[in-house]
Amino acid sequence: xxxxxxxxxxxxxxxxxxxxxxxxxxxxxxxxxxxxxxxxxxxxxxxxxxxxxxxxxxxxxxxxxxxxxxxxxxx
Numbered sequence: 001x002x003x004x005x006x007x008x009x010x011x012x013x014x015x016x017x018x019x020x021x022x023x024x025x026x027x028x029x030x031x032x033x034x035x036x037x038x039x040x041x042x043x044x045x046x047x048x049x050x051x052x053x054x055x056x057x058x059x060x061x062x063x064x065x066x067x068x069x070x071x072x073x074x075x
Contacts, residue, residue, distance in 0.1 A: 003035040005070040006044060008061055012068055019046055019059075030058075037069075044069075 002021075009016035023032045025048065033049035041060075044067060048058040061067055 002072040003037065003044075003069055004072045006035055006046075006061075007068040007070075008065055010066045016068070025058075032058075 005018060005020045007016040007018045019032055019035060021032050021035055024030070025032060030048040030050050032046060033055050034047040035044065036047070037044050042063045044061045045057055046059040047055055049055045
């Protein structure tokens with residue numbers, strides 16, 4: 001399943017950081033390209049795409065950080 005959004009932090013409503021695929025970041029110079037879980041490192045990685053279409057790893061969250069995951073639901 002594709003991850004659509006993650007929320008990182010212990011309090012979902014008031015203290016978590018939210019990352020959504022397609023969201024503009026870094027003053028609009030990049031967008032979130034992919035959010036993916038990796039079994040081998042037990043972590044979630046966020047890949048971003050620049051306006052020149054270069055995709056790079058931006059953030060990685062390990063299992064020690066509270067994370068809420070929303071998946072794409074395609075009917």
